[in-house]
Amino acid sequence: MNAATKPSRLRDTHVTLSHGGGGRAMRDLIEEVFTDVFRPEGDEDQARLTDAALATPGARLAFTTDSFVVTPLEFPGGDIGKLAVCGTVNDLAVGGARPLWLSAAFIIEEGTEIALLRRIVASMVREAEAAGVRIVTGDTKVVGRGSGDGVFITTSGVGVIPAGRDLGAAQIRDGDVALVNGVLGDHGATILAARGDLALSTPLESDCQSLTHLMEAVLAAAPGTHAARDATRGGLASTLNEMAEAAGVTVELDEAALPLRTEVKGLCEILGLDPLYLANEGTLVLFVPEAEAEAALAAMRATPAGRDATIVGRAGPRGSVPVTMRTAFGGQRIVDMLVGEQLPRIC
Template identity: 75%
Template sequence: MNVMAPGNPPSGRLRAERVTLAHGGGGKAMRDLIDDVFVAAFRNPEMGEMEDQARLTSAALAEPGAQLAFTTDSFVVDPLEFPGGDIGTIAVCGTVNDLAVGGARPLWLSASFIIEEGVEVALLRRIAASMRRAADEAGVAIVTGDTKVVGKGSADKLFVTTAGVGVIPPGRSLAASRIQAGDVAIVNGVLGDHGAAILAARGDMALTTDIPSDCRSLNGLMEAVIAAAPNLRAARDATRGGLASALNEMAEAAGVGIEIEETALPLRDEVKGVCEILGLDPLYLANEGTLVLFVPAAESEAALAAMQDHPAGRDAKIIGRAVEAHGGTVVMHTLFGGQRIVDMLVGEQLPRIC
């Protein structure tokens, strides 16, 4: 069901403090929840009219050679709220970033909510407000969605699924398979902040740290880099599995080796400390506003300068390059002058991270 209806203002009749099964039953209680929480937060001119789909137009889609980009993701982060963001912020930024790193200009999002019976309505309002703020900052619109309520114990408070649609302009082609030996690897900021923030917010380890998540949308940054370095090869956001997983995926797709310098990796001392205490590797910690990209060496300084001029790239650094040797493998030159293979994780260092 399309829940976005600008022609029907929020009823203001939702008085419940917690979600009940009646709020998922398809009747008046469900309509009050949708109108008062989600429609009120997401209202925009591109919403539908209570049909089963949003109906959208964009001049960008009519440009000869333009491509439609489409992505989807689900979010199950625990806790739902944490320093620097919440599940709603991650849902919007993560979907926007999945489009942006492929060269797309994000336009529209959908949002579906699986809500556990007993969740506080005030929490849903805060998360919906966060999603609206994140969407406005990214320049996208949440245009359709759905809600379902499940019984107590059938979910863990709230799960969010989003889908995103964007347009790749004519002539733009970014793909990991395009990376060539000699290309330079650049990250836009510090690593591991999101993973460290979630770990501290869970409270299981009695950690005291003020590290906020790096959750942010990167479409503006990508446009700035593409303008400065038009031969940009590829970009990936370093989410689950961290930088290490993103680099391994890119090395395998391109059939090249990737070498990075440990001394060049941008890490906060607080993140290093958390990792040392818990025996974690910061290369595998999740990020929600960090990407790694590859550009030809001749354009690397221009790309770096463009990133550092953008708010989402102030801490950008060159961290390595693609090489002909050891194709498909990532190697790190360590602080002590040695080398070690940076492999893919078999599982996950931290579950329920996004």
């Protein structure tokens, strides 16, 4: 009898403190909402992992962890579950790893709708399957009403970096070309509009997506790729500053080349925000040698996650200002690291 046909023992419509108490109510919640959907192998307190890639000489393990606290929990283009899978998968993929396994830990506030939890878990499974990873272990905790803001999720991921790959910001060289795979700022703008505080109405959707297949395509077409980073909190501007400082280079952006939706530009103009600092959850920036730039661009554009890929700038020699932008008027603008937070609780 599978999960879809066996009778439900979970009668509650909302989470109560008893669902975190270690007894039958907790077991029913975990089994029916989580393990029956994630389907981990075995019933132990740890996942036991095997993969042929681990036996390949020179292969290395990559490991990452992240927590997700977005408000609202569901938004156009995704939800906290999809975000948790994509965020962790992408942290592995941009380092050249092939993501394989995820863990997922949930902190659930008393009073949360169980139907909402089921939607979040279903979203995680769909995205994990699309990214080629398995959710193999996890945990749940329940906190009192008013202590948790619905649901918090922490995901950790393990992947394998094939022999010979060595991506990292320190590898960027003077003359490298900077590319992005898609439009900028969609996630941050979508979350802001979805909160409803400003009565904004836009057709925007979050760019939340996994980048595993795109990175594999890029590395096959441009094996000399030096570095990649997903431009999440702090947006493209902060990400480029971090990478430039790590490599000891400068980066010059071309304002005319930056891919921005009219709706995002308009929203930023109304609210006094800079789209270069808005968060992305499915957009990366990568640096490749100039000789491989066109190959990398074509490889990205051939994938669903890279249809809007474009060249946005170039690395130069070390200087006093890590990142600048050549403006549409022909001048130069300093693009500094984000100070403070434009928009909290976005991921």
